[in-house]
Amino acid sequence: MATEEEIKRLAYEIWEKEGRPGGRDVEHYFRARQMLGEKIPTPVLELAFLPPVLELAPVTTLAYCVKCRTKREIQNPQLTRLSNGRRAFRGACPVCGTRMFRIYKA
Numbered sequence: 049m050a051t052e053e054e055i056k057r058l059a060y061e062i063w064e065k066e067g068r069p070g071g072r073d074v075e076h077y078f079r080a081r082q083m084l085g086e087k088i089p090t091p092v093l094e095l096a097f098l099p100p101v102l103e104l105a106p107v108t109t110l111a112y113c114v115k116c117r118t119k120r121e122i123q124n125p126q127l128t129r130l131s132n133g134r135r136a137f138r139g140a141c142p143v144c145g146t147r148m149f150r151i152y153k154a
Contacts, residue, residue: 050084058084074135074152075127111150113141122148 058080063073109125112118122139130136135152 050081055080055084078125078127109137109139109150111137111139111148113144113146113148115144115146116141120148122150127152 055077059073059076062076062080063069066072066076109122110119111122113120120141120143122137123142125137125139128136128138130151137150137152139148140146141148
């Protein structure tokens with residue numbers, strides 16, 4: 049499994065490649081985490097130096113499971129946008145499989 053530093057570094061590289069868009073840090077973080085978890089080969093940026101890694105806010109994917117009646121880590125969290133533009137995580141409870149949802153506060 050990849051370390052947190054490797055995930056942040058890859059998220060920074062993705063951010064750079066996409067032209068440094070604002071407000072998509074969580075999406076880049078989860079894409080990097082998925083790429084490193086699945087061991088997908090990623091192109092290495094040829095830079096003379098790598099700027100400091102973009103500091104990402106600690107993201108928690110805890111959500112309340114209504115069936116288990118407890119907070120649990122969302123299994124396979126996916127970032128989604130609501131119709132009002134807010135971001136949210138969607139996934140499943142790792143114990144019972146019930147769908148879970150949490151609005152991301154940026």
